[in-house]
Amino acid sequence: MQQILVVDDSPTIRRMVRASLARFFPTVEFLEAASGLQAIERLALGSIGLILLDLNMPDMHGLEVLQFVRSHEKYRNVPIAVLTTRGDEESRAAALKAGASAYLTKPFSPDVLGREVRKLFAGGDELTASA
Amino acid sequence: MGDEFLDRFLNDYYAESEEHLATIRRALLSLEGGVGQARPDAAVTEELFRSFHSIKGIAAMVEHREAEALAHEMESYLRAIRDGQVRVTTVGIEGLITGTRRLELAVSAHRSGQPQPDTTEAVSSLRALSTNDEAGAGTGASAVAAPWRCVFTPSPALLARGINVDLVRSRLREHGEILRAQPLIGDAGAISFEFFVTAAPEADVRDEWAADGIVFDTVDAADALPPVAAPVPADTSVLSSGHYVRVDLAKLDDLMRMIGDLVIMRARLVDGLAAVEAHVPASVWRPLQETTSGIERHLRDLREGVMRVRLVPVGEIFRRMPFVVRDLARDSGRRVKVEMRGQETQIDKFLVERMMDPALHLVRNAMAHGLEPVDERIAAGKPPEGTIWLTASAAGEVATIEISDDGRGINADRVVSRARALGLTVPALIDDGALLDLICSPGFSTREESDRASGRGFGMAVVRRTVQELGGLLRLSTEPGRGVKFTVELPLTLAITDALLARIGAQQFAVPQAAVREVVELEEGAIRRLEDGEVVPYRGMALPVVRLSRLLGIESAGGRRPHAFIVGQGAAAVGLIVDRIVGQREIVVRSTVDPLIRVAGVAGATDLGDGRVVLILDAGAIARAVRQRAASAARTATA
Numbered sequence: 001m002q003q004i005l006v007v008d009d010s011p012t013i014r015r016m017v018r019a020s021l022a023r024f025f026p027t028v029e030f031l032e033a034a035s036g037l038q039a040i041e042r043l044a045l046g047s048i049g050l051i052l053l054d055l056n057m058p059d060m061h062g063l064e065v066l067q068f069v070r071s072h073e074k075y076r077n078v079p080i081a082v083l084t085t086r087g088d089e090e091s092r093a094a095a096l097k098a099g100a101s102a103y104l105t106k107p108f109s110p111d112v113l114g115r116e117v118r119k120l121f122a123g124g125d126e127l128t129a130s131a
Numbered sequence: 132m133g134d135e136f137l138d139r140f141l142n143d144y145y146a147e148s149e150e151h152l153a154t155i156r157r158a159l160l161s162l163e164g165g166v167g168q169a170r171p172d173a174a175v176t177e178e179l180f181r182s183f184h185s186i187k188g189i190a191a192m193v194e195h196r197e198a199e200a201l202a203h204e205m206e207s208y209l210r211a212i213r214d215g216q217v218r219v220t221t222v223g224i225e226g227l228i229t230g231t232r233r234l235e236l237a238v239s240a241h242r243s244g245q246p247q248p249d250t251t252e253a254v255s256s257l258r259a260l261s262t263n264d265e266a267g268a269g270t271g272a273s274a275v276a277a278p279w280r281c282v283f284t285p286s287p288a289l290l291a292r293g294i295n296v297d298l299v300r301s302r303l304r305e306h307g308e309i310l311r312a313q314p315l316i317g318d319a320g321a322i323s324f325e326f327f328v329t330a331a332p333e334a335d336v337r338d339e340w341a342a343d344g345i346v347f348d349t350v351d352a353a354d355a356l357p358p359v360a361a362p363v364p365a366d367t368s369v370l371s372s373g374h375y376v377r378v379d380l381a382k383l384d385d386l387m388r389m390i391g392d393l394v395i396m397r398a399r400l401v402d403g404l405a406a407v408e409a410h411v412p413a414s415v416w417r418p419l420q421e422t423t424s425g426i427e428r429h430l431r432d433l434r435e436g437v438m439r440v441r442l443v444p445v446g447e448i449f450r451r452m453p454f455v456v457r458d459l460a461r462d463s464g465r466r467v468k469v470e471m472r473g474q475e476t477q478i479d480k481f482l483v484e485r486m487m488d489p490a491l492h493l494v495r496n497a498m499a500h501g502l503e504p505v506d507e508r509i510a511a512g513k514p515p516e517g518t519i520w521l522t523a524s525a526a527g528e529v530a531t532i533e534i535s536d537d538g539r540g541i542n543a544d545r546v547v548s549r550a551r552a553l554g555l556t557v558p559a560l561i562d563d564g565a566l567l568d569l570i571c572s573p574g575f576s577t578r579e580e581s582d583r584a585s586g587r588g589f590g591m592a593v594v595r596r597t598v599q600e601l602g603g604l605l606r607l608s609t610e611p612g613r614g615v616k617f618t619v620e621l622p623l624t625l626a627i628t629d630a631l632l633a634r635i636g637a638q639q640f641a642v643p644q645a646a647v648r649e650v651v652e653l654e655e656g657a658i659r660r661l662e663d664g665e666v667v668p669y670r671g672m673a674l675p676v677v678r679l680s681r682l683l684g685i686e687s688a689g690g691r692r693p694h695a696f697i698v699g700q701g702a703a704a705v706g707l708i709v710d711r712i713v714g715q716r717e718i719v720v721r722s723t724v725d726p727l728i729r730v731a732g733v734a735g736a737t738d739l740g741d742g743r744v745v746l747i748l749d750a751g752a753i754a755r756a757v758r759q760r761a762a763s764a765a766r767t768a769t770a
Contacts, residue, residue, distance in 0.1 A: 016140050037314065040314045043322075060313070107191045107193075
């Protein structure tokens with residue numbers, strides 16, 4: 001089964017993101033990480049098909065996570081949607097340059113998030129079928 | 132976003148932002164110490180930056196615009212400080228404090244459905260702070276040696292044993308500071324994590340850790356820390372959020388209630404066993420008895436475990452006070468410092484929440500009525516700066532919170548004349564206890580108009596009632612010209628406590644053991660009349676005693692050797708006489724908050740397990756009443 005990894009240090013935001021997406025992807029398993037290092041560990045040990053990534057986190061900046069994943073030959077093609085907050089607009093260019101597949105600014109509606117994520121899964125088999 | 136969707140997350144939003152606000156309040160206090168420095172404590176700045184950033188993110192998600200805007204501006208200012216673009220100034224910290232206050236108001240207004248406070252002014256003055264282009268001084272980058280490098284390679288097998296990168300990080304933190312943490316790509320794409328740390332555990336521990344995929348080596352001084360392009364945020368999150376769950380207090384209350392039911396069931400079992408003891412062989416009965424003692428032990432452990440979960444540092448109450456005092460001091464031209472002791476004392480979360488407003492009121496009172504303006508203090512030969520002390524301590528089953536000041540003290544004459552004007556009964560002897568009774572009378576206030584500092588519809592009457600509802604005790608001591616001290620004593624445990632069971636006539640009563648200093652057996656003949664009351668010789672002095680049978684209007688069974696509880700210390704000690712003390716047991720307190728049932732001297736009721744309901748006597752309150760009556764009788768006798 002494919003997994004979606006939600007990375008954000010706020011438990012509330014992790015819950016909101018999961019709740020927004022659960023409707024669109026009823027058969028996907030959601031994993032959470034509260035920090036950059038934890039996210040990379042989940043990635044290494046799980047079978048992650050998509051990452052939703054916050055930028056400002058306590059241990060490792062989201063951009064570093066992004067760069068790391070893109071530099072890894074096994075994971076470099078995992079789609080990563082960067083979810084960030086107002087004020088980080090300047091990081092939009094940096095994130096896209098570092099290989100972000102999508103860039104969303106909070107707040108976003110569950111529908112917008114679902115639509116964006118579905119685009120990233122367009123090639124995925126069971127996901128498109130169930131969505 | 133759909134309102135219904137958002138509503139589901141609002142409680143999470145309030146709880147999480149309250150946590151961040153608590154961190155912010157603490158960090159702001161320590162930031163104040165760094166005024167004027169080019170680069171204040173980097174860890175504190177980073178902590179503040181992160182907390183505001185987090186609030187901004189959640190506020191944005193739940194579409195709370197005012198909070199988002201405020202948090203955004205404060206985050207920007209802190210970013211500018213962190214990156215050395217602006218210097219920390221007093222004005223800046225004032226701005227952060229005002230902004231934080233606005234943010235708190237905005238969140239609480241959002242929560243209670245009130246209109247949002249005006250935040251435009253706070254937002255624009257904060258914006259001015261971070262656009263200040265004053266040059267920052269110094270690079271401030273301090274080179275710290277990292278003698279140890281540690282590499283952790285995760286694996287599914289390790290994960291199954293609960294060993295993950297977060298655990299490794301918290302293990303490392305127990306031994307030293309983590310200067311840098313980053314992921315590595317090894318052979319065949321294997322992922323591992325590299326930590327640079329200031330200290331490592333002993334060699335034998337390192338060997339044990341090797342089995343957990345954690346390997347250490349030392350770092351050459353030359354390449355101690357690879358140069359870092361971007362500022363590496365200091366790792367300030369002491370505890371990784373992954374190891375914590377947030378629990379609704381009501382669920383813990385439910386657990387405690389269930390344990391209470393178990394305690395009652397066990398008491399019933401013990402009574403049942405005692406009834407069959409004569410009918411079963413000792414070899415059968417003894418193991419049963421051992422089993423029930425085992426259950427009792429485990430019940431105690433369970434109860435203590437749940438209690439410990441509910442404990443939080445009393446500092447949560449204290450932390451707000453410097454802000455309150457600071458605001459009031461500035462508005463009123465006073466100079467006041469706050470000194471705190473014992474903030475780490477742990478008490479029940481419920482008590483912390485209920486004590487917040489009473490403590491605030493006492494501090495506001497100290498500011499409004501106690502502490503004098505600077506010129507008045509100098510004229511009185513006092514230091515110009517007044518002090519408010521907040522002290523907490525715990526001993527036995529009682530937690531004590533003291534709020535005191537070195538102000539002018541309570542003017543007894545003014546209190547008395549105000550009380551007479553209100554038509555209150557004024558006792559002949561005005562001691563601290565009588566003063567407290569008067570100022571805690573409903574409607575009492577020595578100021579005709581409540582000002583900003585006190586008032587707010589939360590009077591001393593409410594303070595005392597709250598403390599009493601929590602099973603606690605409020606005391607006052609004041610000295611003219613020297614200050615006022617309020618002492619709040621609270622039971623650490625609300626629900627279950629050890630009690631002595633006493634019999635008067637056919638009635639049984641429970642007295643919480645924490646209130647009783649000693650139990651003595653008296654000779655009926657040794658009780659002597661003295662004026663209105665009775666005394667017995669006790670440790671070389673005459674101890675006032677009172678027969679509870681008389682006080683409660685219950686016929687005593689008589690008997691030549693009654694028992695007495697000694698309550699209170701030294702000159703305040705009083706003996707409470709009962710027919711007999713019949714035992715000791717753990718009781719479950721059901722408080723009687725119904726005002727129709729509430730009687731002075733009765734703290735609640737308990738179920739002994741056999742269906743009998745027994746009243747729990749508030750020995751402290753009874754003893755105080757007896758002392759007061761004795762004191763006023765003595766006064767009348769000499770007058």
